[in-house]
Amino acid sequence: MRSTLLASLAGYTGAALSASVLLSGGTIIAFDEDTNFLNVIRDGALLVTDDRIAGIYEEASPKGIPVDAEIVDCTHKIITPGFIDTHRHGWQTAFKTLGSNTTLAEYFMTFSSYAAGPLYTAEDVYESQLAGLLEALNAGVTTTLDHAHNMWSTERAEAGLDASIESGARVFWAPALDPTYDYSVPDQINDWKRWNRRSFPNDLVTLGIAYDGWDVGAPEDTQAVAQLIKDAKPAVLTIHWLGGVWPIDSSPSLVHSFGVLNTSTAVVFSHGPGLTAAQAELLRATNQFISITPESEMHYGHGHTFSHLVHEQAALGVDTHLTFSTDIITQARLWLQRTRSRLFDEVMHHWDIPSRNPSWCPSYFSPPGACSQLGTSLSVNQAFLLATRQGALALRRPDLGVIKVGAKADLVIFDGRTPGMLGWADPVAAVILHANVGDITHVLVDGKFVKRNGKLTYAKYAELVERFLASAEKIRKDFLKKPLPVLTGSFFGAEGYAFYGSAKDVDVVRGKGTGYGPLFRGADDKTTANVAAPGSRHDEL
Missing domain, CATH: 2.30.40.10 (Urease, subunit C, domain 1)
Known part of the structure; x- marks a missing residue:
């Protein structure tokens, strides 16, 4: 015994x-x-x-x-x-419910850093970041890797950092080094170095770096960021990686060519729908991870091609909590069933009946080691590890x-x-x-x-609620003044190979149908109820 x-x-x-x-x-x-x-x-x-x-x-x-x-x-x-969230944009909380039918292509034109910058003051960033992190804590998300692309000015960037410290959450805060408006990459690097010398009041906030310009950024900026990573050795580097149908690369092999993949810095590639066998092997060889954000990738249309084949080098993330769930439990549940469904489909494609759950793993009453570890498919045990330990390993923090x-x-x-x-x-x-x-x-x-006992212990939550709601209302009114994008032709000038296409509409109303219907975007429905969703059939509204 x-x-x-x-x-x-x-x-x-x-x-x-x-x-x-x-x-x-x-x-x-x-x-x-x-x-x-x-x-x-x-x-x-x-x-x-x-x-x-x-x-x-x-x-x-x-x-x-x-x-x-x-x-x-x-x-x-x-x-x-x-639970550990390996991909989130905390500052976007103020946009909640505005992107309920948005595709990724539309997101770039509406809610992305580039589109949202003019709407946010430093105070707005602070309230939104703090409210979002408290929302995550309430959901049991104790650690967040924040891809902080609110890099519009020194003041607005620092507001996100200060709110992260205030939240009491464990945050890997990774400011996105990307030229925006009058804030150049050299200026951002100088600020990053200053933040790196800053003494934080606790060890809950860790400074990282986010950079997406490996294939599209100015060469001098990319070289400067790569050198900063080599010299400063930040705890984590996080990168949006699409590929596949998306003419945006930032793949592991490309990043590896700059000499920053096989270092002491943890590198987390978010999404990765363009994963190939060669990229997967490089992730394994360098022990770097992808962050699968199931709800986001299904909501926006990123695509899921081969992500389920690299679970041993994967963790889970939420991404844009303005559009859907903020908790990692939901992401684990969705990814578990998404993976099962696609592998069942492979069996049934051959007119066979699935005989068991793929890579079935005995439950709690089985002896330790009786089931396979993270493999092609998922059991509930493996989904649990993706939501917890795998996120820690992605951050190279085995104590989390x-x-x-x-x-x-x-x-x-x-x-x-x-x-x-x-x-x-x-x-x-x-x-x-x-x-x-x-x-x-x-x-x-x-x-x-x-x-x-079911309630956040943050003492100033009631005050934050009032400040945040006022900020969100202001941002929402300014956002609604902007025309919605109409996407035709090719994606961001990618002539000849990346064209926009429309998914089939599915209605629940008989007859002509209703399309997406209106979005109820504010208290004054007379001015907001008939604003069509991005991608909706305008002629039916």
Whole structure:
């Protein structure tokens, strides 16, 4: 029989006795490094001391706990590591619900950094970034890689950084070095160097770099960014990578030609619909990752060609939370079923009946190591790892995304007796297939409660709400004054090979149908209800 004390952090430096919390009586989805897989502990306990997991126990009331430790009853609850979002644009929160039918091509003309810059002040960026990160924390997203392309001026860029610090979230803040308006790449690099010397009040915010100009940027800018990466060795570099039908490259092989792929810097390629076997092998050889953003890529029409073939070098992201869900649970669920569906289709294409779920993996009652690890397809266990540990590995932070002794105490506690969770047996399946944001009772980041008893602990949230709503209303009114794009011909001047095409409309109303219908974009429906969605059939509105 295993020892009651599975692990302890005896002698952990900085473990102040007055800063301990015992999560008692819950079902813990821990990580076993011996089997390299999940380990479910029922009716156990988890000790947090300062910012770390100091002990994991097989009983709810273990001995040897600090006498002044706070006891938090987690009976009937599920304890998971915090979820990790490897691709997000936090500043876009103010646009929420305005892009419900937008394609990616339309997005470039409406909500992208280039299009949105004139609408935002520094105060707008701050409120939007802060509100968006608190929204993510409420959903159990404890770590975010923020591709911060709000680089319109020093002041507006810094507003996103300051809001990230204020949020209490763990943020890898990666400002996008890209010339916008009167803010050149050399000026941005000078600001980045100054930010890199800045002393942050906690270790939750880490400075990274985002750059998308590898194939389209000015050569002198690209060389300067590459040199900055080599010299400064930022923790992370993040890149939008499309390819495929999109005449935008920034592929691993192209980035590798600049000498920045096989370094100590973690590189995260977002999306990657143009993935090829050669690019996949390069990701494996350099241990770099793609960020699959399932809801975004389905919503906008990025395409999903071969992403499901590189799960061992993949993590999950949200992308533009202005248009859809902000939580990683939803992304894991969608990607799980998207992957299953496409592989089932391959079987049925040959007029065969699927006999099992692809790459089926035994559930919680099977012995450790009894199933395959991340492979071609997905089980709920693998989807869970994509949402947690894989994101940490993409950021080269093995102390995140797992429950193990010594890991950062970034934790999410689900109420197992909500109507949607009631009756669960497998805690991993319960979280991946049944849970929603409303089931999350507590969230801890760095050992501190950022959500407790179902509510955010951010003390100034009510004040933020009022400031943010005023900012969002102003931005929305200015946005609605702009004409919607009409996309014809070829994509951004890519003559001869990248033409716009229309997907078939599908209606739920008999007869002539309604098309997309109006977008209800504001309180004054007299002026906004009849504004057609991008891509809608204007003649039917």
